[in-house]
Amino acid sequence: ETGVTQSPTHLIKTRGQQVTLRCSSQSGHNTVSWYQQALGQGPQFIFQYYREEENGRGNFPPRFSGLQFPNYSSELNVNALELDDSALYLCASAQGSREATQYFGPGTRLTVL
Amino acid sequence: AQTVTQSQPEMSVQEAETVTLSCTYDTSENNYYLFWYKQPPSRQMILVIRQEAYKQQNATENRFSVNFQKAAKSFSLKISDSQLGDTAMYFCAFIGAGGTSYGKLTFGQGTILTVHP
Numbered sequence: 001e002t003g004v005t006q007s008p009t010h011l012i013k014t015r016g017q018q019v020t021l022r023c024s025s026q027s028g029h030n031t032v033s034w035y036q037q038a039l040g041q042g043p044q045f046i047f048q049y050y051r052e053e054e055n056g057r058g059n060f061p062p063r064f065s066g067l068q069f070p071n072y073s074s075e076l077n078v079n080a081l082e083l084d085d086s087a088l089y090l091c092a093s094a095q096g097s098r099e100a101t102q103y104f105g106p107g108t109r110l111t112v113l
Numbered sequence: 114a115q116t117v118t119q120s121q122p123e124m125s126v127q128e129a130e131t132v133t134l135s136c137t138y139d140t141s142e143n144n145y146y147l148f149w150y151k152q153p154p155s156r157q158m159i160l161v162i163r164q165e166a167y168k169q170q171n172a173t174e175n176r177f178s179v180n181f182q183k184a185a186k187s188f189s190l191k192i193s194d195s196q197l198g199d200t201a202m203y204f205c206a207f208i209g210a211g212g213t214s215y216g217k218l219t220f221g222q223g224t225i226l227t228v229h230p
Contacts, residue, residue, distance in 0.1 A: 002157075033216060042117075042204050042220030043158070056216045090158060097216055100146040100208050104158035 002026055004093050004105035012111045013081050021076040021108045025093030031055070032074040033102055034066060037088040049074055050097035078110075086112045115140045117207050119221035126195045127229050133180075134190045134224050136205030144210035147181065148218070149190045153201040161203070164188065166210075195228045202226075 003026035013019050025032050031050045035043035045058035049068035063079040072093075078085055088109050092102035116139045126132035138147070149161040164172045164181050171179050176196075180189045192199055205221040 002159075031216070033218070035218070040223075042206075042223050043218070045217040045219070048216040050216075058217060088156060092158075092218075094216075100210065101148070101160065101163055102218060103160065104150075106155075106157045109156075 002093075002103040002105065004091065004103055006089075006091055006105040006108050008108060009106070010109045010111075012113065014113050015081055015083060017081050017112075018077065018079045019081060019110060021078075021089050021091075021110070022073065023076070023091035023093075023105055024073045025091075026103055029093035029095050029103070030072050031094040031097050031099065032068060032072065033092045033094070034074070034076045035090040035092065036060070036085075037090055037107070039087070043090055046076070048097070055097050081112045083112050086110060115142075115207050115209065115219045117205050117219050117221040119203075119205055119224050121224045122222070123225045123227070125227045125229060126192075128195055128197060130195055131191060131193045132195055132226065134192075134203050134205075134226065136188045136190070136221055138186050138188065138205070138207050140186070140207065140209065142209045142211070146208050146210065147179075147188045148206040148208070149177070149179070150204045150206060150220075151199075151201045152204065152223075158204075162190065192226075197228050197230060200226060200228045 005024045033048040034046040037043040047057040068074045088107045092104045
């Protein structure tokens with residue numbers, strides 16, 4: 001176990017709704033990255049948060065947004081859900097924005113109907 | 114942009130035998146890190162091994178070792194004495210040590226490894 005936790009485990013939403021996913025980083029880690037993993041594929045980087053600010057973003061539209069809190073936990077928000085947003089959402093924490101090694105949580109499985 | 118390619122969608126091995134998973138990557142960066150992650154059906158992504166590009170010595174972690182060929186941009190994973198618990202999807206991943214790629218792991222497509230009793 002990595003010490004990174006995510007909630008909820010599973011989530012079912014309908015197209016057009018909004019969703020919030022949560023992540024608690026490993027103790028001592030101040031950087032959180034979010035990834036989207038479609039079924040049978042490798043994870044795709046969404047964005048990274050360091051000290052409560054977005055520190056890098058992948059090729060995802062603005063309806064994917066995030067927050068990081070003073071305790072370094074993080075939220076991923078997705079607005080106007082589309083069917084293609086159905087995926088496993090992984091968060092990963094690291095000990096600093098320049099630390100290469102990231103430790104992953106168990107993921108949240110989002111299904112959009 | 115960086116790319117990571119895993120050309121073996123599926124591999125299988127008998128328990129106690131050795132298996133090698135392949136990975137190639139493309140980057141213009143000189144400083145970077147490479148990883149192998151394991152994702153069992155339980156879906157938790159687990160770090161298996163890490164290699165710093167500036168180190169010529171291949172990384173080893175117990176039964177897991179890598180063959181890092183920087184010039185060829187190749188990074189294979191060898192699993193010795195395979196165990197049933199090694200059954201999982203294995204991902205090769207790259208991260209740059211500077212520039213715009215820092216903080217962003219780029220993953221390959223994955224290799225499903227099945228260990229047979």
